[in-house]
Amino acid sequence: MSSTDASRAAGSDWRREKRERTRRLLQQHAMRLFLEKGFEATTVEEIAAAAGVSHMTFFRYFPTKEDAALEDDYDPMIADLIAERPADEPAIDKIRHALTHGLNQLYDSERDVLLARMRLVYRTPALRAGTGSRRDADQRLLIEALAPTADGSRAGLHLRVVVAAALAATTEAIRYWAESNGADDLRHLINEAFDALRAELTHEAPVDESAD
Amino acid sequence: MSSTDASRAAGSDWRREKRERTRRLLQQHAMRLFLEKGFEATTVEEIAAAAGVSHMTFFRYFPTKEDAALEDDYDPMIADLIAERPADEPAIDKIRHALTHGLNQLYDSERDVLLARMRLVYRTPALRAGTGSRRDADQRLLIEALAPTADGSRAGLHLRVVVAAALAATTEAIRYWAESNGADDLRHLINEAFDALRAELTHEAPVDESAD
DNA sequence: TCTAACATGTTAGTAGCTAACTTAACGGGG
DNA sequence: CCCCGTTAAGTTAGCTACTAACATGTTAGA
Numbered sequence: 001m002s003s004t005d006a007s008r009a010a011g012s013d014w015r016r017e018k019r020e021r022t023r024r025l026l027q028q029h030a031m032r033l034f035l036e037k038g039f040e041a042t043t044v045e046e047i048a049a050a051a052g053v054s055h056m057t058f059f060r061y062f063p064t065k066e067d068a069a070l071e072d073d074y075d076p077m078i079a080d081l082i083a084e085r086p087a088d089e090p091a092i093d094k095i096r097h098a099l100t101h102g103l104n105q106l107y108d109s110e111r112d113v114l115l116a117r118m119r120l121v122y123r124t125p126a127l128r129a130g131t132g133s134r135r136d137a138d139q140r141l142l143i144e145a146l147a148p149t150a151d152g153s154r155a156g157l158h159l160r161v162v163v164a165a166a167l168a169a170t171t172e173a174i175r176y177w178a179e180s181n182g183a184d185d186l187r188h189l190i191n192e193a194f195d196a197l198r199a200e201l202t203h204e205a206p207v208d209e210s211a212d
Numbered sequence: 213m214s215s216t217d218a219s220r221a222a223g224s225d226w227r228r229e230k231r232e233r234t235r236r237l238l239q240q241h242a243m244r245l246f247l248e249k250g251f252e253a254t255t256v257e258e259i260a261a262a263a264g265v266s267h268m269t270f271f272r273y274f275p276t277k278e279d280a281a282l283e284d285d286y287d288p289m290i291a292d293l294i295a296e297r298p299a300d301e302p303a304i305d306k307i308r309h310a311l312t313h314g315l316n317q318l319y320d321s322e323r324d325v326l327l328a329r330m331r332l333v334y335r336t337p338a339l340r341a342g343t344g345s346r347r348d349a350d351q352r353l354l355i356e357a358l359a360p361t362a363d364g365s366r367a368g369l370h371l372r373v374v375v376a377a378a379l380a381a382t383t384e385a386i387r388y389w390a391e392s393n394g395a396d397d398l399r400h401l402i403n404e405a406f407d408a409l410r411a412e413l414t415h416e417a418p419v420d421e422s423a424d
Numbered sequence: 425t426c427t428a429a430c431a432t433g434t435t436a437g438t439a440g441c442t443a444a445c446t447t448a449a450c451g452g453g454g
Numbered sequence: 455c456c457c458c459g460t461t462a463a464g465t466t467a468g469c470t471a472c473t474a475a476c477a478t479g480t481t482a483g484a
Contacts, residue, residue, distance in 0.1 A: 132344015170375035196370040
């Protein structure tokens with residue numbers, strides 16, 4: 001059993017480095033071509049050729065063309081930050097603070113590339129659709145970070161709703177940011193989005209549960 | 213200009229009826245085959261053959277295979293119900309009540325087919341992704357119903373966040389319903405989902421906006 | 425050195441989707 | 455009554471994302 005979980009991640013340094021370099025190369029050329037000629041107009045063959053590999057190698061690294069535009073490694077970082085939050089903090093605030101703190105670490109170095117990517121995503125229908133499937137994975141990750149006992153798929157409705165709403169607020173902030181071409185600070189927009197949600201729901205209103 | 217907007221919708225009764233019949237046929241056979249053999253294992257050619265048309269005709273009615281499984285006409289109904297709500301009601305409650313009232317009109321007649329469809333969607337990754345793109349359209353529709361003045365795309369961040377969160381809560385309720393095989397009443401789950409959101413956000417918590 | 429594991433390539437195929445052109449059925453104006 | 459524009463559908467051919475089967479060279483370790 002020399003090819004277990006560990007070996008695929010490690011795999012003797014030599015291979016691991018090569019793997020990571022090839023992957024990075026593919027993703028960089030993919031993003032460059034997407035931004036130059038658009039997502040649909042770029043074929044997988046072109047990306048592979050630009051990175052000096054065959055199209056089969058591309059699919060060995062990215063299951064779909066969309067993944068080359070959408071994949072990043074922010075989510076585990078957010079999950080870690082959530083786990084570090086005080087245990088008595090409400091879930092929605094854990095998420096909010098993990099997001100803003102995480103963004104602080106990235107904003108200076110990665111703001112521009114993140115903005116370019118998001119602008120591409122929101123101008124490309126195929127990519128906008130792709131974010132839908134990713135949201136599932138994000139949601140499960142956050143749920144596990146918030147409630148390590150219950151596994152993600154069987155979490156209670158309450159927790160699922162809270163995480164889904166938090167992700168929705170974040171998505172809207174990011175989309176707004178991308179549409180206004182990065183005019184505002186994304187961290188500020190995220191805080192605004194969470195505030196909007198709280199404001200809307202603390203205007204206590206008559207909730208008639210016996211809807212006939 | 214005899215082929216304007218109106219003529220495509222109307223088009224002399226004769227043709228319109230035929231169009232609607234063909235469309236219904238295609239969708240019914242598509243759903244039947246999807247449920248019988250799974251979404252991926254069903255080809256467009258099969259669906260077209262079952263409905264007695266060619267695969268080109270299928271694509272004239274549904275832009276993608278996914279649309280044959282996802283399209284319905286609930287959204288305009290919800291939008292209408294929202295517009296009928298009292299003007300001073302908060303947006304989130306307008307949505308909530310429109311949803312439960314709309315469901316009341318459908319539940320007896322369409323509960324079973326809706327449940328079967330949702331179970332198919334949540335067990336098929338390609339369809340789960342497809343719901344992402346539809347959410348965009350739904351969101352825009354609801355925003356227009358809530359604020360007819362501002363056009364959907366340029367709505368304020370606040371309104372977008374509220375609608376997105378409401379849709380997220382609804383989606384989670386539906387998913388929970390589908391996963392538990394329709395054990396609970398969907399209307400009850402939707403109310404629970406909205407209550408969960410309110411409960412989470414009315415536990416006033418220390419919101420430290422100066423996240424360093 | 426021999427062998428197992430691994431990254432990659434080659435080739436051939438499937439299926440979703442599009443475009444260009446054709447055919448056929450109706451339907452109103454001359 | 456017939457011509458012609460509109461509309462529904464078919465035929466054919468092609469592009470591209472994605473998969474599977476098999477081959478090749480290269481490194482790791484016994």
